[in-house]
Amino acid sequence: MGGAILQRGGGLALYAAVARGGFRRYVTYRTATAAGVFTNTVFGFIIAFTYQALWDERPQLGGYDQAQALTFVWVGQALLATVSLVVGGGLDELQERIRNGDIAVDLYRPADLQLWWLAADLGRAACQLLGRGVLPMAVGALAFDLALPAAPGLWAAFLVSVVLAVTVSFGLRYLVALTAFWLLDSAGVAVLSGLAAMFFSGMLLPLRAFPDGFGEVVRMLPWASVLQVPADVLLGRYQGAAVLGALGFQAGWAAVLLAVGRLVQSAATRKVVVQGG
């Protein structure tokens, strides 16, 4: 098993094709996409109203004015599916393949397992950014006074930040999926990790609005890369070169998580007997 994983085959064209496949696969789920847009929009409205009340009481909480806080809400709803904060996003299938033993076939393919799934996940994310991100954001911008930037540079930086956010989120979810090699039923781990992601990404409340000491620690964790940093990039919280610092923070976590993923993967494929003999 270990030998198969070390074979690097295919090259860029292969992974581009996998990413395209991931994209096209999610394009076919039209009803689910429409339902998701509806749900994200409803939740966007509800959270936006609660933030409005909170920022009415405490203007400038976390250094955001009310328009920025509301923008944070809609960025969160727009990215929810893209960065796969919803429990059960993206890598369920990998987990299931490990559980039922199909992973043995995958390991014999002339492609790298981690890159294959990363490519597929980036394709999925691109599809969901377009399908489930744009509309809720547009509705939010129509219904509320948002602080969306006019500078194209900020939007470009935001897009780079989102790609890195998806990569960090993938790194986390990939590790969770790999636990199935040892646990078989890693649904519990997936649930707990999903909850951690919801809370520590700033999805429930911006991390800058957390109590001081706690907030500072939380902003250093990988989950901050998933929503807090992209939102702050879009809101212009980073000036000039600081944007590069923020993107570097995300890239650093992405690299660490992908490297740990590789280590765990090689440990798993060396030591664990695949299900189904």
Added chain:
Amino acid sequence: MAESFGRAAPVRHGIRAYLLIVAMWVRSTLTYRASFAIMAVGNAAGSGLEFVTILLMFSHIDELGGFGLPEVALLYGSSATALGLADLLLGNVERLGARVRDGTLDVLLVRPAPVYVQVAADRFALRRIGRLLQAVVVLGWALARVPVDWTPGRVVLAAAMVVSGAAIYGALFTLGAAFQFWAQDAAQVQNSFTYGGNAMLQYPPTVFAKDLVRGVTYIIPLAFVNWLPALRLLGREDPLGLPSWVDFLGPVVAAVVCGGAALAWRAGLRGYRSTGS
């Protein structure tokens, strides 16, 4: 055949079938105790994080929309308890779409038990008791802390609030499932009304736009789950200025939406055409 047993017999038969299926799933769940424990804790933590968010908000403020923490906790606890009950007892009706898609609904049609009962008890998720317990704890804390003079009438009102709230959420789950006879991938839409409704009802109605409050009072009667009875308990005016007897209509509204949901379910089931597999 059932007529010979009188009118109560089909109901008794249905409840018996429900309990048998539930008992089977509970036995199966408890085979993997560690897994069950993790999932139950995860379930409780999932809804608990929403309350932690409220606590984090109240670390910055004393009042949200004019409501103090115990009052918001009462809203949170009552809605979450009602949703927890409905979700535990029949939340899995939302899996109907998946069963229609893969054709396994047909199997349920030929078994000698009502289809609704089988779908509601399908894969009964005992782990959801975690969410329910967490909600009950918050509700208990809130009931002890709110400044209410507990007369027998108010105790009955509080109890009726939770029971009819659960019935209203149950009806919404059922309506969502009936909708899936036509749109199998739209399971998420019902989440907007159940989980989304719960996210909304946790906060005081004063936080939201009047039109939204009107919508959840007159169109989707979520306001009867807890807002109206809880405002009455707390001795507060409702933002729409409804006559005071409306606050006591919860059980009536619950009966009406349950009736509507039953009709929708029947229409959906009658119109069901198998995938033909």
